[in-house]
Amino acid sequence: MEHITLALAKGRPANSTIKLLETTGEYFTDLHEDTRKLVFYNANKTIKLIFVKALDVPTYVEKGAADIGIVGRDNILESQADVYELLDLKIGQCKFAVAGKPDHNFSDTQKLTIATKYPNVAKKHFKKKGQPIETVKLNGSVELAPIIGLADYIVDIVETGSTLKENGLIVIEDMDLISTRLIVNKASFATKSEEVGQFINQLKSVME
Numbered sequence: 001m002e003h004i005t006l007a008l009a010k011g012r013p014a015n016s017t018i019k020l021l022e023t024t025g026e027y028f029t030d031l032h033e034d035t036r037k038l039v040f041y042n043a044n045k046t047i048k049l050i051f052v053k054a055l056d057v058p059t060y061v062e063k064g065a066a067d068i069g070i071v072g073r074d075n076i077l078e079s080q081a082d083v084y085e086l087l088d089l090k091i092g093q094c095k096f097a098v099a100g101k102p103d104h105n106f107s108d109t110q111k112l113t114i115a116t117k118y119p120n121v122a123k124k125h126f127k128k129k130g131q132p133i134e135t136v137k138l139n140g141s142v143e144l145a146p147i148i149g150l151a152d153y154i155v156d157i158v159e160t161g162s163t164l165k166e167n168g169l170i171v172i173e174d175m176d177l178i179s180t181r182l183i184v185n186k187a188s189f190a191t192k193s194e195e196v197g198q199f200i201n202q203l204k205s206v207m208e
């Protein structure tokens, strides 16, 4: 059988994903060592595991540099990559939301400024509503933007809601539900169907 390349998002959900892979019996040499290595192999070298910045995972998969990717749906939506999304790993569950100050009072016709790590997601959401916006791309601490006056609203991830609460913000509108998903390159889905199918079934069997 051909080997498959699996791109895993670095960051918060990585540890749970690795645990899930190990539950299927796949252990990766040196993975738990204190190392800067980014490429790992399972025992019989049928899986090459690469660690990639989360937003790059859909790009690796779309371009075929990885056959399979495991990454948050937030990054899949933001990347707009043309890939198959085949499995919800139910890890890293949160949601996208529009949030702002409780006393927000902006007219619908006014062009709103939205601060976000996810400008494509924000643009798509407000376009559907016919609301003109301008986005300000931030890379973290997004909740600061409405407080400081950098933006009218934010589009960000909400999990427990405590970051919003502690900064005096509220959810104004719920958006998409997010969790860690398995995505597959369209060509690999056809040419490596057996390997890809087996990998997905292994995961499914330990999730039930």
Ligand SMILES: Nc1ncnc2c1ncn2[C@@H]1O[C@H](COP(=O)(O)OP(=O)(O)OP(=O)(O)O)[C@@H](O)[C@H]1O
Pocket: 010, 011, 012, 013, 053, 054, 055, 071, 072, 073, 074, 075, 092, 093, 094, 117, 139, 157, 158, 159, 160, 178, 179, 180
């Ligand atoms: N409360 C949460 N806040 C942020 N991300 C969450 C949360 N809960 C689950 N997630 C998932 O975890 C992923 C982000 O993890 P993390 O913040 O560690 O990534 P990161 O690599 O630091 O991100 P960045 O590339 O923005 O630096 C998100 O893509 C999302 O799918």
Ligand SMILES: O=P(O)(O)OC[C@H]1O[C@H](OP(=O)(O)OP(=O)(O)O)[C@H](O)[C@@H]1O
Pocket: 139, 140, 141, 142, 143, 156, 157, 158, 159, 160, 161, 162, 163, 164
């Ligand atoms: O609803 P909560 O449980 O409070 O979680 C949501 C917060 O977590 C994320 O930030 P992260 O910790 O990734 O930090 P960041 O500001 O660097 O993006 C997200 O951007 C929110 O700020």
